[in-house]
Each structure stands twice: as C-alpha cells, then as structure tokens.
C-alpha cells in the first residue's frame with residue numbers, strides 16, 4: 001500500500017512539474033530572457049548629469065532612492081534624468097557602460113582633465129554602491145558579476161576630443177579601465193569627422209585617426225563608431241583588426257538621421273562581427289515629426305537590423321540621461337522589460353527565439369568584447385605601443401575651425 005501511495009504521489013508530482021514546465025514554456029515572455037542572460041546597455045550618461053547637477057559631489061546623490069519625483073533628479077525637475085537603482089533593478093539591467101563624456105567646448109582646452117574627473121566619478125559611484133554595482137574590465141567578468149546580483153559597470157569615453165590627439169592619454173585611459181572610446185562626439189576632432197559633416201565639408205579619418213584605431217585594437221579597447229560620419233564608419237571598419245561597436249545608434253534606413261547606421265555599413269558590421277546597440281532617443285528612432293515616438297519605433301529598428309544582418313549583431317544602447325526625449329513606453333530605465341516583451345511579440349518571420357533575445361540582451365556584446373581581447377592578446381606578441389604624433393598643422397586647423405586661438409591652450413613640446 002505504501003508503494004502504491006508512493007507511486008501515486010510521484011505521478012502527481014511529475015504531472016504537476018510537467019504542467020509547470022509546460023505553462024512556463026507557453027507563458028514565455030520576451031523579458032524572461034533577461035533572467036537567463038545579462039542585459040547590457042551600451043550607453044548611459046548619468047555621470048554627465050552628476051557633473052552638471054552636483055559637480056560630481058556624490059554625497060548629495062542618493063542612488064538607492066526612486067528619484068522619479070525628486071526635486072533635483074525627478075522628471076519634472078530634470079528632462080534628461082531617467083536613472084536610479086530601483087528603476088534599473090525593475091528594468092532587469094545586468095551591465096552598463098557608463099559614459100565618461102565632456103563637452104565639445106573643452107576640446108583644445110581641458111578635455112583630458114575633465115574626462116579624468118568623469119572617470120573618477122564613475123569609479124567612486126561604483127565603489128559607493130558595492131551591493132548593486134561592480135567594476136568590470138574583462139568580458140568574462142560581466143556574466144559573473146551579474147550572476148552575483150550586481151550590475152556589471154564599465155566605462156566608455158564618449159568622444160575622441162577627450163584624448164587631446166594623444167595616444168599616451170588613450171593608453172592611460174585603458175589602464176584606468178576604459179573599454180570603449182567613441183571616436184568623436186558632435187564635434188570633429190583633428191583626426192576624425194563627426195556625423196555633422198554629412199551635412200557639410202568632409203575630412204574623414206586622417207592618418208593619425210588610423211593610428212588611434214590601431215592603438216585601440218592593440219590595447220583591446222573597443223572602437224565605438226556612434227557619432228562619427230558615415231565615411232569615418234566605413235574607413236574605420238575597413239582598417240580595424242577587431243570587431244567594432246556602435247554604443248548607441250539606430251538604423252538610417254528607418255530614420256534618416258546621420259547619427260544612425262546606413263545599410264552598407266550594417267553589412268560591414270556583419271562581416272566585421274561587430275555590434276550595433278540600438279539607441280532609443282525619440283528623434284533617432286522616429287523621423288516623422290507629426291507624431292510622437294513609441295516603443296514600437298525602437299522595436300522596428302531592432303527588427304530591421306535583425307532582418308538585414310542577423311540577430312548576432314544587435315544590442316541595446318538606450319542613451320538614458322544623454323537625451324531629453326524618450327519614446328512612449330520607454331520613459332525610464334525600468335522599461336527595458338517592456339521592450340523585450342514587445343520584441344518577442346513582434347509579428348516577424350522567423351519569430352524571435354529565446355536564444356536570440358539573449359544575444360540581443362547581452363551575449364552579442366560579450367562576444368564582441370571577448371574578440372577584441374583576443375586581438376589584444378595576439379598583437380601583444382608582436383606590437384609595441386605606437387609612437388605616432390599628430391601633425392601640428394592638423395591641430396591648428398582644428399583649433400581655427402573651433403574658434404580656439406591656435407596654440408593658446410596647447411603647451412606640449414611637439
């Protein structure tokens with residue numbers, strides 16, 4: 001009798017387990033993929049807001065509080081503030097590239113010093129919240145930190161003006177933990193054009209610009225092509241030895257803003273084995289000014305890129321805290337889950353699989369960073385740090401174009 005009862009109980013138990021598993025499969029939501037893979041966002045400008053609002057005084061910043069209605073950080077007080085830990089947790093964020101960004105106005109002046117201050121602020125922020133954040137510099141540690149319940153925190157320098165045309169500064173940024181650099185922001189550097197030149201004169205990537213790309217390859221720092229002109233995207237992709245990233249850019253074919261990536265470049269990204277991390281900014285995802293952007297616009301960009309070059313080359317680079325308008329349904333960092341649900345529900349063929357959603361979330365970025373590290377380890381066997389020095393004439397021309405008196409703020413001897 002005991003055996004019979006045992007068998008009955010076991011059958012019932014197995015039935016219930018089977019039912020549960022069945023229900024789970026049937027009830028799979030896109031955001032469930034964020035439980036099995038880390039969601040990695042390529043770009044968040046919280047550090048810039050810390051500088052603008054608090055001069056990087058972290059004592060006055062309470063990251064553990066929901067700041068939605070805060071008098072300084074709330075949505076009614078600050079139109080570019082979207083980020084705090086409770087909302088990041090709700091959005092299931094697993095890893096973040098925090099942007100160390102300084103204004104283009106600092107170019108030829110104190111850009112390096114200001115960038116160091118932003119790197120310092122990010123590192124202090126991470127150190128101040130050890131239960132939630134962990135500083136990470138290697139691909140293999142992203143998933144590990146996330147499994148331990150931390151948001152893996154990495155640094156990207158947004159804008160080549162931050163190195164003041166100097167490879168020594170680039171190398172030291174790497175030593176400080178910087179793992180990508182966007183070649184330009186909204187201003188040209190003396191060695192690379194920004195997206196703005198697509199509407200004016202064109203200089204492309206200079207010989208020194210190529211040296212910057214090669215040195216980044218040698219270091220294992222990702223080359224970020226968001227913000228550069230379309231020709232600089234093409235040029236950098238044609239010479240880089242490692243996969244590249246777009247930390248926060250969307251598809252030009254859907255919204256013709258030069259911050260977005262044109263189809264021919266998307267094909268190059270596929271061949272390069274790189275990644276485009278889709279930007280949410282309303283004006284980059286919806287170019288139709290007669291209506292408001294919605295989360296469906298972002299879904300459309302993601303599906304477009306997947307359809308064109310496959311699910312191995314897409315990621316998320318929302319640009320929270322860097323912009324003043326986000327689509328309906330993506331109002332702050334708590335909404336990534338909504339986006340993943342919507343992506344999975346998309347009426348596309350073939351349907352998104354769980355594995356593809358995990359790649360979109362973070363596995364693609366991990367692959368790209370790992371590949372850049374492998375290139376670094378290979379090049380370490382044969383290459384020395386580069387000694388290239390930028391042509392003084394290029395610097396002077398850049399200064400004149402930026403209305404900075406040539407030489408006025410430039411004290412190096414070369």
Ligand SMILES: [Zn+2]
Nearest residue numbers: 158227248322
């Ligand atoms: Zn940006």
